Amino acid sequence: MIVPRFVLAAPSSGSGKTTLAVGLMSAFAEQMTVQAYKVGPDYIDPGYHTAATGRPSRNLDTWMVSTERVKELFSWGQHGAEISIIEGVMGLYDGYDGRTESGSTAEVSKLLSAPVVLVIDAGSMARSAGAVALGFRQFDLQLDLAGVILNNVAGTAHAQWLTEAIQSVGLQVLGCVPSSQSLRVPERHLGLYTAGERSTATHQFIEAARNVIHQYVDLSALEAIARAAPDIPVMRQPTYKKPTTRIAVARDEAFCFYYEDNFELLREAGAELVFFSPLHGQALPVGVNGLYLGGGYPELYAAQLADNKSMRASLKSAITNGIPTYAECGGLMSLTEYFVDEYGAEFPMMGILPGFTQLTDKLKMGYREVVSLQSNPLLDKDEKARGHEFHYSNWLRPKESNNFAYAIQPRPGGEPQSEGFLKQNLLASYVHLHFASNPNLARNFVRVCQNLTNYHK
Numbered sequence: 001m002i003v004p005r006f007v008l009a010a011p012s013s014g015s016g017k018t019t020l021a022v023g024l025m026s027a028f029a030e031q032m033t034v035q036a037y038k039v040g041p042d043y044i045d046p047g048y049h050t051a052a053t054g055r056p057s058r059n060l061d062t063w064m065v066s067t068e069r070v071k072e073l074f075s076w077g078q079h080g081a082e083i084s085i086i087e088g089v090m091g092l093y094d095g096y097d098g099r100t101e102s103g104s105t106a107e108v109s110k111l112l113s114a115p116v117v118l119v120i121d122a123g124s125m126a127r128s129a130g131a132v133a134l135g136f137r138q139f140d141l142q143l144d145l146a147g148v149i150l151n152n153v154a155g156t157a158h159a160q161w162l163t164e165a166i167q168s169v170g171l172q173v174l175g176c177v178p179s180s181q182s183l184r185v186p187e188r189h190l191g192l193y194t195a196g197e198r199s200t201a202t203h204q205f206i207e208a209a210r211n212v213i214h215q216y217v218d219l220s221a222l223e224a225i226a227r228a229a230p231d232i233p234v235m236r237q238p239t240y241k242k243p244t245t246r247i248a249v250a251r252d253e254a255f256c257f258y259y260e261d262n263f264e265l266l267r268e269a270g271a272e273l274v275f276f277s278p279l280h281g282q283a284l285p286v287g288v289n290g291l292y293l294g295g296g297y298p299e300l301y302a303a304q305l306a307d308n309k310s311m312r313a314s315l316k317s318a319i320t321n322g323i324p325t326y327a328e329c330g331g332l333m334s335l336t337e338y339f340v341d342e343y344g345a346e347f348p349m350m351g352i353l354p355g356f357t358q359l360t361d362k363l364k365m366g367y368r369e370v371v372s373l374q375s376n377p378l379l380d381k382d383e384k385a386r387g388h389e390f391h392y393s394n395w396l397r398p399k400e401s402n403n404f405a406y407a408i409q410p411r412p413g414g415e416p417q418s419e420g421f422l423k424q425n426l427l428a429s430y431v432h433l434h435f436a437s438n439p440n441l442a443r444n445f446v447r448v449c450q451n452l453t454n455y456h457k
Contacts, residue, residue, distance in 0.1 A: 293331025
């Protein structure tokens with residue numbers, strides 16, 4: 001399979017990688033069909049990718065998903081695309097731990113035989129940029145480091161020194177991008193804004209990033225690098241049969257964190273997905289027999305969610321009457337009795353899970369491997385799956401509430417921890433599961449939903 005492709009990586013987070021990736025995707029999308037990917041467990045960057053290319057961006061993660069499945073999922077996204085641009089995560093070699101390349105951008109790059117373009121934040125260096133580039137190339141000689149884009153360049157003289165330093169170690173300079181605060185994705189206390197929250201600002205940001213790419217980056221040289229990538233084997237494509245069940249998926253500004261491949265796997269298992277908005281809708285869609293409440297930022301829309309009494313009542317009625325429900329992170333928060341924001345204000349939620357969630361200033365994040373403590377809508381007892389956590393809230397549940405769904409497998413030297421909530425057909429957890437980590441996840445959920453055909457009429 002001929003797939004022109006390259007990976008955009010960096011020595012560390014904060015190098016400007018996402019800004020340049022979005023600009024490159026948008027610039028190439030003016031000429032050809034671009035498929036975007038993001039290495040690692042990230043939802044926000046793929047939202048900007050999708051806005052820039054007009055195609056859903058997909059995640060590639062070699063810790064959560066086996067290497068063969070990662071190659072397969074990469075292949076799934078290729079249909080109809082003319083070039084693939086893969087944005088890395090953190091630093092090029094950063095992953096699950098410090099001993100191996102597991103979960104790193106480098107591992108994905110080698111797995112897909114994709115050349116790497118390194119973005120170096122050169123704002124506080126000159127000739128030293130050559131040492132950085134050389135070190136990253138020499139650290140793993142199996143990696144194809146094809147070129148460098150220099151970011152935060154101060155001016156013409158600075159660009160010349162940097163270029164001479166990079167070229168002296170035998171690497172190609174593909175662009176020197178000047179410093180520009182206007183090209184930074186706006187942040188708040190919870191992280192970056194999502195692409196869907198501020199559509200006008202998002203399009204303005206993408207346009208500005210694209211213009212900078214056209215002015216300062218050699219797109220022809222980048223395309224040549226992408227086209228020089230070796231052919232890769234053709235992998236199995238998804239096979240769809242006639243849907244046997246309808247699953248409602250919450251999707252709006254408050255609930256927007258989903259892996260695109262989770263949707264793909266549910267459809268392959270026989271689900272028709274019906275998207276609805278807990279913020280703006282009045283009731284759960286009719287004719288559905290399953291419910292998927294994903295993550296997002298419900299804390300930012302707590303007042304609107306609380307005011308939408310009609311939707312809250314509709315969802316609560318369906319869940320308490322047994323519709324199979326999978327809720328993760330933000331979905332879990334919406335199921336509790338109430339939410340407490342950073343100012344101490346309380347907002348009523350659905351009142352299905354005991355206790356309440358409260359915003360904190362401490363981020364809880366990381367990869368998670370879960371073991372099911374008992375059979376649930378996604379997993380049989382003792383089955384494993386992988387995912388990640390990323391949240392600034394805590395669930396304060398009553399001590400007597402011991403309906404735990406999972407045991408989280410510890411890192412070496414640690415102890416397993418109980419996580420989540422399970423009651424009949426309701427499974428809720430802070431962990432975002434990647435359905436490709438276990439082929440039974442999507443199949444089991446669809447099967448459970450099939451047993452309640454047209455439950456919500």
